[in-house]
Amino acid sequence: MNASDNQLVGFYRCMRLIRRFEERVVELVNRNEIVGTTHEYVGEEAVATGVCHALGVEDVITSTHRGHGHILAKGGDPRRMVAELMGRKTGYNGGRGGSMHIADLGLGIYGANGIVGAGVPIACGAAMAFKQRDSSRVAVAFFGDGAINQGVVHEAMNLACIWQLPVVFVCENNGYGITASIRDMSRIQKLSDRAAAYGMPAETVDGMDVRAVHAATTALVARARAGGGPSFIECLTYRFVGHFTAERALGLKYRTEQEVAEWRLRDPIATYPLWLRDQKLCDPARVDEEVEAQLEEAIAYARESELPAPQDALQGMYAVTYPGLPARGW
Amino acid sequence: MNASDNQLVGFYRCMRLIRRFEERVVELVNRNEIVGTTHEYVGEEAVATGVCHALGVEDVITSTHRGHGHILAKGGDPRRMVAELMGRKTGYNGGRGGSMHIADLGLGIYGANGIVGAGVPIACGAAMAFKQRDSSRVAVAFFGDGAINQGVVHEAMNLACIWQLPVVFVCENNGYGITASIRDMSRIQKLSDRAAAYGMPAETVDGMDVRAVHAATTALVARARAGGGPSFIECLTYRFVGHFTAERALGLKYRTEQEVAEWRLRDPIATYPLWLRDQKLCDPARVDEEVEAQLEEAIAYARESELPAPQDALQGMYAVTYPGLPARGW
Amino acid sequence: MREMRYLEAMREGLREEMLRDDAVFVLGEDVRNSVRGLTKGLFQEFGAKRVYDTPISEAGFTGLATGAAIAGMRPVVEYQINALVFVAFDQLVDQAQKLRYMMGGQGTIPVTYVVMASGARRGLSGQHSDHPYPLLVHMGMKTVMPATPEDAKGLMKAAIREDDPVVIFAPSALLANKGPVPDGDYLTPLGRARIAREGKDLTIVALGPLVPDALKCAETLAAEGVSAEVIDPRSLLPLDHDTLLRSVRKTGRVVIFDDSNRTCGYAAEISAVVADQAWHALRAPVRRITRSDVPVPFSIALDTCVLPSPERLLEACRASVKETRT
């Protein structure tokens, strides 16, 4: 199924929003307005965009430590995201989660996750619920090339296959898990070949091509909705920046400048708007302006938001509370 | 490489020893001379025998909860095994381990294991040590069809492949993990196909045919010794009895009588001696007598052995001890 | 009131909740054939969509339960043996338990985990005999361990209805025990300890499988003229501090009798609470009778130095009542 003109423009808006969101976040980290470190999605925008635009609001995703892109693409509100990153009360998690835990259950975002691979079975669990309820909702599990060697990911893929759960496994192969090249971490190079071990269909797509990602996901989501069971998409992509904002300080050298430069030539944020203009679908500059305004507003919103009160820290762990629970430390 | 005549007779002796060992163990469990429950290897004798006879004493195996067969085939002393099962001081583990933990490091037996799949990375670790020491020793990891869905097994296979460790993964596919049929637990039915996900060669052999198992293992062990890296053998086999001695009391019905009967027709203990006699290699009845005598002696040895002293229970956890370690419970 | 076995009562609780709420479903190893007995008949009664046999993938299916719970289901996970808690540990303590907090209180994760046949069983040795509740409690997971058939049913039902992850330990030693079980739909609330026997000279805090032993010791002590109160916390987290402290403040003496490892164990927590909150009332040192910190050995000849024994409990109680403050 081809994307509509509207969708094609939407892809760009989404990718641009992710890119600029990440760039602004880095600025805020550098200025210590955001504490800690975040994992930027710069370079990989076409993956989250293509995948999430193949989903409805009722569908569910689980994300990773590198989650901002997924969350924005699934409809996350940049204001509440920035507020969370600034540790505000108005943030998605009331300041309790931060970058690695942003979640919006209302939008089907079951959370970023600080533990590599851990979100994958959780997505399968949502899919299991959908199947039991005879709903046509589907779930998507995002995970990286690094995560594919984690045991729980293997277990989850097998579970999804034997129970034919409506879930799509999206492996974002950006070539590295921090400094570890997937060439050294797997003897087979095409990660989609791993899916055969569980008996599900799989394909490898160009993760720099939002339309390719979208088309592949749309087909597999339709398959899952129709009761066809799980499937696997490997998206070949690249992060243009370090593993996390803290990487610069570490002076790591695990990729050649040439490799980075070559991938940068395929930057979707650079190439896709040219195509859009050629097709006369929109004026990308207009979109850029709108995105900029949206982010300005989000940052302003976050800055103006209150910090949580210290006592809030003991709230929210349990849905049902009891005296003395959670235990105070004093 | 074909097995020598001597080896061919040795296969029978070993299989017969395992079978009769297990049968005697069941008697002892029923008489409460052995406490608890044990997992019998009855029906699967050709696997352990074929595999371990392709190994030298310097090679290493890790075993499973269903370990008696592996241990006997690797040269374990029935006297110290029975003594362990009877909780005696002279037992392999001084009474501290029991059936699920019998180990003889001197024979390269790194232990049975009560946790499904847990021994697999341990075998790979031994292989890693061999590789680092430029030794030609190899390791074998035994595990079941149930274990193949355990995350740590997947991780270990991948680690072995990327580091090209001298290890052979032996999957004993007896069709069931307790009551769960592998047909329901994996969507692909040929488990050796899982190996392709990590990039190692694999084959499926008839696990009721000791010569086939031996030939396949011999070739893959030679490959590993020569630096050719890991490989995978799936042995199709069957357990003729319950999952454990305690099963009878549970009245489970997860296999048809017909299925059991069909597999029993291929019982290596019944078929192989006929072939041996045809080939005029030996008189199986002689072997049977010798095995019987060996087991009589083993049981007598165990019965005569002392029980450990209660205080022994606090010994042996640490190689280096300190005051108050391990903590006493009173 | 009927007389029922602990395991039956637990199963009845599970079945009633499955009847009551179709969001409740069971998953675990061999639950259709019910190797452990907890789920006997449930597959036949409720069918394939309510009772799932899982592969040997504990971390994986624990994660599935989390996702299904967030999506509105109420999964009951059966762990066939206690060690499965270790295998699934990250998915339990770092995911299911933490997600709601980290999400800032969004959603609910009503999963019940039943650790079947926990604790020592004759001949099952080092990897099948643990009682890892202190680990879960340390990480903030709600955890219960009923000691009677009545509580086995009541806590099973309460756990399933609780909107948070709850772990239930079902100790081997208790599964066949018989006791009265009330008729009708009742819950045993979390966070309320049971005074298993009233007394005034000494408090014994006994956990799960040790409660029957503690009661016997209390009888022996009574014959010696010592009136022991026996507290069965049954809800390990939340712990009922009030009942515990009220008892210790009354008796001034306490011995904790626990079948988990000693160091950083559950007895340590009780001791610490008492030594802080009831210190002024104490008239003797706080004593712990626990397991020794080694895996449970196979040979039952070795048990006496490892498992907590009634003899040692009695000794500790007798010593406690003789103490005077110096």
Place this chain on the structure above:
Amino acid sequence: MREMRYLEAMREGLREEMLRDDAVFVLGEDVRNSVRGLTKGLFQEFGAKRVYDTPISEAGFTGLATGAAIAGMRPVVEYQINALVFVAFDQLVDQAQKLRYMMGGQGTIPVTYVVMASGARRGLSGQHSDHPYPLLVHMGMKTVMPATPEDAKGLMKAAIREDDPVVIFAPSALLANKGPVPDGDYLTPLGRARIAREGKDLTIVALGPLVPDALKCAETLAAEGVSAEVIDPRSLLPLDHDTLLRSVRKTGRVVIFDDSNRTCGYAAEISAVVADQAWHALRAPVRRITRSDVPVPFSIALDTCVLPSPERLLEACRASVKETRT
């Protein structure tokens, strides 16, 4: 004596042991590029057979270390973050720790696990800020947590030479701290606590990252006329009971200051030991200042109700010295 940073000292210890014994090798995530700094330069110096970058397979490579150790190597496993302990939990506590015992004392398993950047770091939130040593100690694993550069080196070397599994916690908060480090080959033995400051009115038991804070509090207290003794156990298992009890028997008052969760935590264990063994000497309740039992929240605005604070320690110490037995 040289001034060195904690992390450097630890690295020097590791490097010296690698030079000394070619059975020592390192494995973990990103150890060749040394994202955590512990292994900086080691790949360049020792090459591919001594420094292994692993896939994200913590249970798997933990198991490999066990097997390699039984086969005669001395692996050093780096866990990049503390949560990896949860992911590898079964292979740690149910395999590496138990195997020797279950094998009846056969063989040795000399693996060192270094939990890098443990404890809370600003902004790292709920899954990267734990201090799970009570869990390991409960399961009988030898565990150390050096508080000074000197001990960071000395305990690293001692752990590597120990013929048993040993876990080292290297708290984020300490990694950049500077301190004197002796020249030459020295070991800090397991099982010996350090008296970080002598005193006579009150004992503060402070762990790892909290030792510097405790020393500052002791100074404040000194100015108020209270002489506090600060004990740094540094070896969590084996714990040096003698030094601890001698101090408490001398001062009669104790406050425990610990950066792990409260319930069934390390402070509970210390409290239980004291309430049993030093009870007659106690002149005040045993107090614990610990974390609150929630994941560490992201927003630092929330820290004060979660992380153990010097202010609360001071309050507890002041209250303790005012107590009299009623």
